[in-house]
Amino acid sequence: MAEMQKSWRDGALRLSTLPLLVLMGLFFVIPLIMTALLSFQGTQYYRLVWTWDLNVWTDVFSQIHYWKIMWRTLTMALVCTLLCTVLAIPIAYGMLHRLSRWSDQITLLMVFAFLTDAVLKTFGWVLFLDRSGVLNGTLESIGFPPAAVNVLFSPNATMIGMVYNLLPYTIFTTALSMARIDRDLVLAARDAGATRLRAFVEVTLPLAKPGIWAGAVLVFVLSLGVFLEPKVMGGGTSPLAAELIRQSFETRVNWPLGAALTLVLIVIGAAVLAVAGALAFWQARRGSND
Amino acid sequence: MKKTKGIPMFSPNRRTFLQGMGAAGLAGAGLVPGRAEAATSMKFMCWEGYDSPAIIKPFEKANDVSVSIDLITDSPGGFAKLAAGAWRDFDVVATDSPWVQRMGPAGIAEFLDDGEFADVYEDFYPQFRAPFAPLEFEGKTTGLPTRWGWVGPTVNTKFDKLETWRSYAPCFDPAYRDKICVLDWGDWPIMPMALYAGIDPYKELDDKELNEIRLVLRALFKNTRAVVGDLSVAQKGLMDGSFRTLIGGGTYCTSALRKDGQKDIMSIVPEPKDGLNQGIIWMEAGGVVKDPVDGAKANALLRTLTSPEVAVELAWTEATCNLVPSQKAEALFTDEQKDVLQMDYMWEAWDKSHFHNVAPNMDQMLEIWSQELAAAN
Numbered sequence: 144m145a146e147m148q149k150s151w152r153d154g155a156l157r158l159s160t161l162p163l164l165v166l167m168g169l170f171f172v173i174p175l176i177m178t179a180l181l182s183f184q185g186t187q188y189y190r191l192v193w194t195w196d197l198n199v200w201t202d203v204f205s206q207i208h209y210w211k212i213m214w215r216t217l218t219m220a221l222v223c224t225l226l227c228t229v230l231a232i233p234i235a236y237g238m239l240h241r242l243s244r245w246s247d248q249i250t251l252l253m254v255f256a257f258l259t260d261a262v263l264k265t266f267g268w269v270l271f272l273d274r275s276g277v278l279n280g281t282l283e284s285i286g287f288p289p290a291a292v293n294v295l296f297s298p299n300a301t302m303i304g305m306v307y308n309l310l311p312y313t314i315f316t317t318a319l320s321m322a323r324i325d326r327d328l329v330l331a332a333r334d335a336g337a338t339r340l341r342a343f344v345e346v347t348l349p350l351a352k353p354g355i356w357a358g359a360v361l362v363f364v365l366s367l368g369v370f371l372e373p374k375v376m377g378g379g380t381s382p383l384a385a386e387l388i389r390q391s392f393e394t395r396v397n398w399p400l401g402a403a404l405t406l407v408l409i410v411i412g413a414a415v416l417a418v419a420g421a422l423a424f425w426q427a428r429r430g431s432n433d
Numbered sequence: 434m435k436k437t438k439g440i441p442m443f444s445p446n447r448r449t450f451l452q453g454m455g456a457a458g459l460a461g462a463g464l465v466p467g468r469a470e471a472a473t474s475m476k477f478m479c480w481e482g483y484d485s486p487a488i489i490k491p492f493e494k495a496n497d498v499s500v501s502i503d504l505i506t507d508s509p510g511g512f513a514k515l516a517a518g519a520w521r522d523f524d525v526v527a528t529d530s531p532w533v534q535r536m537g538p539a540g541i542a543e544f545l546d547d548g549e550f551a552d553v554y555e556d557f558y559p560q561f562r563a564p565f566a567p568l569e570f571e572g573k574t575t576g577l578p579t580r581w582g583w584v585g586p587t588v589n590t591k592f593d594k595l596e597t598w599r600s601y602a603p604c605f606d607p608a609y610r611d612k613i614c615v616l617d618w619g620d621w622p623i624m625p626m627a628l629y630a631g632i633d634p635y636k637e638l639d640d641k642e643l644n645e646i647r648l649v650l651r652a653l654f655k656n657t658r659a660v661v662g663d664l665s666v667a668q669k670g671l672m673d674g675s676f677r678t679l680i681g682g683g684t685y686c687t688s689a690l691r692k693d694g695q696k697d698i699m700s701i702v703p704e705p706k707d708g709l710n711q712g713i714i715w716m717e718a719g720g721v722v723k724d725p726v727d728g729a730k731a732n733a734l735l736r737t738l739t740s741p742e743v744a745v746e747l748a749w750t751e752a753t754c755n756l757v758p759s760q761k762a763e764a765l766f767t768d769e770q771k772d773v774l775q776m777d778y779m780w781e782a783w784d785k786s787h788f789h790n791v792a793p794n795m796d797q798m799l800e801i802w803s804q805e806l807a808a809a810n
Contacts, residue, residue: 188538189509190516208807269666275673296659298810375666378659379617381810387803394619395799396513 175409181402189396199399203407209387216384217411219298220366223305227362228355230306231313236347238314239321257311265304265371272300272376296378304372309365313358320354321347356423360416367412384408472524472727477734478503478511479527480717482750483579492737496730508532509619515541515722524725525734527579530567531791533718537570543721543728544573545735553577553739560783561758567788568718576720577739578758580747582684583782584625584713584789585702589695592674599704601629601711604680610656614676617662621715622681623798626653628711628787629703635787638794647801653680654809664752671698684775685715688754691773699775702782712786716758741765748774 151157185194203209238246256264271277274290282291294300324347332342370385379386384404391401477483477500484502493500505511508529515523520541526533536542547554547563554562561578568576586598603609604626615622620634623646627634630649632642658676661667668690670676679686683700690698702712719738725731737743744757745765756774766774775782792798 189512189535190539206804208804211807266666273669273673274675374617374662379662380654380657380660380806382660382806390799390803393507393510393513395796396509396516397796398513 178402178405182399182406184399186397186399191398199403202400203403209404209407212382212387213384213407213411215381216367216408217415219302219305219369219383220363220412221415223302223309223366224359224363226302226306227310227313228317228359230310231317231358232348232351232355234314235318235321235351236343238318253311253314261308261371264308265375268300268304268307268376269295272303295376296380298377298381301369301373301377301381301383304376305366305369308369308372309362312361312365313355316354316358316361317351318354320351320357324350360419363416364412367408472498472725472730474499474501475524475726475730475734476501476503476522477525477527478505478515478523478722479525479719480505481752482747483527483738485746485750487746488737488743492734496733498727498730500734507619512536512539515539520722521724523722524727524731525719526722527717527719527738529789530576530578530716530718531789533576533720534568534570534791536720536722537573537575541723542570542575543723543725543731544570544575545577545721545732547574549732550577550736550739553736556739556741556761557758558760567716567790568720576718577735579717579719579738579744580755580757581714581716582688582755583700583702583779583786584621584681584683584715585700585711585782585786587671587679587682587687587698587700589671589674589677590697590699593677595699595701598678598701600706601625601680601703603677604629604656605652606656609677611658612675612677613653613656613658614667614670614679615653615657615660616667616679616681616686617660618681620792620795620798623650623802624713624787624789624792625680625711626650627798628709628713629706631707631709633709633787634792634794634798635790636793638797643794643797643801646798647805650802650805651809654805657809660806683713683715684755685753688773688775689752691775692749692754696772701778702785705785710785710787712782713789714783714786715789717755 181191182199183195183197185192185196185198238249242249269276272292272295273279274293274295276295278292279287279290283289294303328350329342329346332346333339337345368385369383370389373379373381373383374386382390388401388404388408391397391404475498477489479502481504484504489500489502492498503523505514505528509532511526511528512532512535515526515536516539526536533542537544550563557578563574564572565574565578568574568578586601588595588598597603604613624634626649627646630645632638632645634646638646659666659670661670661679664686667676667679667682667686671679671686672690672695687698687700702710705711719735721728721731721735738747739759741759741762742765744759744762748755748757748762748766749770754770754773756776756779763771763776766776771777
């Protein structure tokens with residue numbers, strides 16, 4: 144701790160953070176403040192009116208449907224984060240150890256899929272999952288009844304799209320973390336009699352935690368703002384927060400309401416991350432005390 | 434230069450300021466004449482189709498001006514952009530007619546002199562001639578109509594009979610559960626449902642009427658398979674029969690399919706119910722934004738957009754095909770084009786429809802929509 148305090152007194156170090164501070168100030172803090180100020184204004188005849196009142200916030204806190212959509216968004220984001228994290232661990236491990244010969248090719252394919260435009264990928268899923276799509280066509284050809292899989296335009300389809308589009312974040316961060324683990328530690332555990340599973344659970348997994356955590360945070364934050372998947376794959380019948388905000392800004396031309404809902408979503412996301420961060424910190428501290 | 438009564442006053446905006454700075458620089462270098470000339474560039478906010486090179490290039494050549502295009506993807510968003518201050522940067526706009534009309538009370542419209550456009554109105558069908566109420570504000574004209582069509586059930590006759598959709602009743606029939614697609618296009622899907630509930634959504638509504646709209650939307654969402662914003666997804670469902678109709682759609686959704694040979698797909702309007710017309714006529718219009726750099730050239734662009742030859746170009750685009758107000762243009766369409774546009778049906782649709790106009794309770798209706806959609810699943 145003393146070392147950290149000393150380093151922050153270092154003028155050169157503080158100077159080196161200046162560009163980042165300026166960037167964050169210009170492109171994050173100032174827009175955030177402007178968004179907050181906007182939420183205290185009103186609209187009249189589809190034009191912004193500088194009223195400085197709490198009408199929009201009263202509206203936000205009195206309308207249950209806003210909170211229903213926020214709750215749904217939070218739940219979907221948490222489930223998506225969990226699924227991406229759980230799926231990424233065996234995939235990353237397999238890439239590095241079981242399929243290490245093909246690791247480069249697999250990475251290349253994943254990067255290719257990752258960098259392909261999300262609109263194309265999402266519409267591709269529509270063609271695949273549709274009642275008359277590729278999946279049902281294939282199933283029908285091997286004897287299943289027509290439209291056996293009726294998942295498109297449902298929250299499940301939204302989740303499939305979210306996990307598909309966000310999974311690479313957790314795979315890459317987890318794989319990066321696992322690749323940096325000293326292989327000798329795992330071999331030592333095996334020499335000491337640990338099974339492969341026990342060595343993975345007690346050595347690999349704890350050491351890969353930083354990457355798993357980073358991937359989970361990335362996926363959670365991005366999940367809160369998903370727009371395409373609920374709209375295109377989910378069929379728009381279970382809207383999430385991003386759609387609600389878009390509708391406030393664009394369709395209703397109610398920018399103060401859109402700004403207030405944006406802030407609500409940011410606060411919810413930050414609060415969840417703060418709680419998760421505190422838990423991780425508490426766990427790490429308990430681990431070091433043990 | 435800002436136009437005022439009598440003496441021209443200089444009131445710079447961002448563009449005139451930059452142009453002035455540029456001109457000053459060039460003048461300093463001795464490259465331009467000292468006196469300001471007419472505008473050499475103008476900015477046009479419009480829907481896709483209006484930006485066609487076949488329309489814009491000849492206009493640029495004839496008027497010695499370069500037109501930069503700003504495409505809009507939704508009319509309220511385009512209006513909000515103008516109202517927030519972007520009107521200073523634009524000369525002409527072409528968008529849904531209620532939003533052109535709204536430019537009047539918002540103080541961002543340059544009102545048109547109907548006399549100056551008398552020859553243009555002369556070419557229009559009588560229904561669109563001046564004085565044309567849907568584009569008037571306090572008796573002054575905010576724009577000229579450019580394209581139109583109707584909102585009503587879109588039917589694929591491979592799967593349903595046209596007669597089935599002479600009413601919106603199947604939207605609430607359990608037999609059609611999970612077969613209805615609602616277009617997520619602002620107030621478009623709300624208006625037909627309000628009409629089905631026996632309410633004219635274009636007049637001032639009381640709480641009881643708003644509650645009726647809430648109930649009809651609630652019932653609609655029970656049968657809805659998807660609320661779709663993307664036209665291609667909606668069209669695909671209509672073609673393969675997974676969507677039996679598109680609520681909030683109409684000729685705008687079906688014409689491109691008919692153009693591609695899908696003549697089984699049609700747009701109709703329901704029969705009047707309890708004396709209330711059930712169809713809706715939508716229209717796009719062009720208007721001049723307040724204080725254009727060159728008012729004459731802005732008016733010239735409006736003239737171009739409404740001329741019979743350009744009207745045919747506007748009617749027949751890649752994404753969608755639509756009717757135009759120019760009667761003179763009708764003779765320029767082929768029989769095939771007339772069939773695609775369902776021209777033989779257009780006046781029947783007109784007679785059974787309301788004109789899509791500024792709805793006083795639009796925001797409340799959108800809020801109800803949002804509440805009911807959130808509660809539906």
